[in-house]
Amino acid sequence: MQGYILDVKKAKNEDCVVSLLTTEKIRILYRFYGARHPIVTTGYKIDFEVENDSVQFMPKLRNITHLGHPWLADLDRMRVWQNLVTLLYRHLKDIDLPGPFYFDLLERYASIWHLQNPKRAAVEAYLELLRHEGRLHLPDDCFACGGGLDDRCSLIRAFLPAHPHCVIAPKFRTEKIREAFEALSTIDLEDDEVEMLWLTMCEGL
Ligand SMILES: [Zn+2]
Known part of the structure; x- marks a missing residue:
């Protein structure tokens, strides 16, 4: 086994x-x-x-x-x-029975872990996990107040989007986050943005 x-x-x-x-x-x-x-x-x-x-x-x-x-x-x-x-x-x-998704996720990312900044790979794996669990929220509305988001958004734990003035969390350009979340890719994000996403992830999945 x-x-x-x-x-x-x-x-x-x-x-x-x-x-x-x-x-x-x-x-x-x-x-x-x-x-x-x-x-x-x-x-x-x-x-x-x-x-x-x-x-x-x-x-x-x-x-x-x-x-x-x-x-x-x-x-x-x-x-x-x-x-x-x-x-x-x-x-x-x-x-007890998480299903094969999580094992397969580790298998796939282990096989490509040497190819890029591992924090990028980790963030992309987490985006896949959130989508699999139905928890990946595009940056449309603020999780805290329910209002529509503008050109800047913040992401709190579980990458929940919010107005920057509603939460204390790293700020991003909303469109870049939307593109990353839709493509499950960090390719258009800068290293410092990936680092902020990684640190947010480390608060817990
Ligand atoms: Zn808000």
């Missing part, structure tokens, strides 16, 4: 509890410590087996193989990837 490590929590004796996103669901598995075992790290894709032991309270994670990506040794890319995966973990952790 294959999955992405969403989260690793320490348990007793250096054992850990690992949350994995597979195509089917999120699996929470117990990992016994072993000096020669492969390291389990948030964001890694692994092949693994599940051992169901009737005595144990939690199924065990066994026979791990890392499935590498060429950018894993690039610390800056890896850090943004791990941030994205951790945001996804917090977003999904109470959902």
